[in-house]
Amino acid sequence: MTWFHKNKAPLTNSEKRDVPNDVFDQCKGCDKILYAEKLIQSLRVCPSCNYHFRISPDEYVDLLLDDGSFEEIDANLKNEDPLKFTDLKPYGERLRSAERKVGRNSAVLSGMGTIGSHRVAVALMDFRFVGGSMGSLVGEKIARAGRAALDYRIPLIVVSASGGARMQEGIYSLMQLAKTSSVLARLHTEGLPYISLLTDPTTGGVTASHAMLGDINIAEPGALIGFAGPRVISDTIRQELPEDFQTSEFLLSHGMIDCVVDRRDLKYTIETLLTHMIG
Ligand SMILES: [Zn+2]
Secondary structure, X not given: OXXXXXXXXXXXXXXXXXXXXXXEEEOOOOOOEEEHHHHHHOOOEOOOOOOEOOOOHHHHHHHHOOOOOOEEOOOOOOOOOOOOOEOOOEHHHHHHHHHHXXXXXXXXXEEEEEEOOEEEEEEXXXXXXXXXXXXXXXXXHHHHHHHHHHHHOOOEEEEEEEXXXXXXXXXXXXXXXXXXXXXXXXXXXXXXXXXXXXXXXEOHHHHOOHHHOOOEEEEOOOOEEOOOOHHHHHHHHOOOOOOOOOEHHHHHHOOOOOEEOOHHHHHHHHHHHHHHHHO
């Protein structure tokens, strides 16, 4: 019965074939192991269950704007630490490590580009940078993208991804909500379209300001969208909360957003909407 037994010794480390870490990804929706290359081709949407992986602002630029049309603006603006705040570590240190991780000095990438025949101003939030939280620089860059839209009389598109206010900047963080909202109000007065795209996750002060103020509010499937966390809400209203009540689909069915659009259809959808709104 020896054929049931392994006679071969296990491979030593030097005999094992090197498989790079980035060849496969595991889907968080269905747990399937996916080829990273195929996942990139499907715009990081799981081909089996439609789970939308989080993607970076640069990937949204590639996805939404025409090839080579993007021109970044305000790239040299820097974060400030007005309160010299320290929690588990100094805020300044937190900013430096986020800058190193993301390769950019802000949680927003902004600029201008084209979607088909439409020139647009865009601001795209980066959840990897201190949770995409709303600090003064984030608010300033979104407001400036709005002002660029006003100056050139073109539509504004903001892609949101945020954990909420940046508490290390205290009141300066909250002031951004008014600043961004006032620029959006000017766009509205001038009749220039503003499209808001809510991605996973969009919460806190960002949901309470520019993310929900679009002429059209679009969400990606399955995105977490809310203001306060479920525990805070259930403690406040003393009621059990429905399952999945902070998802794109739940918000759509309760009239809080206008549509849920698969990432692979986003560019076409936005281009069509812009054509309807401005001709
Ligand atoms: Zn999946």
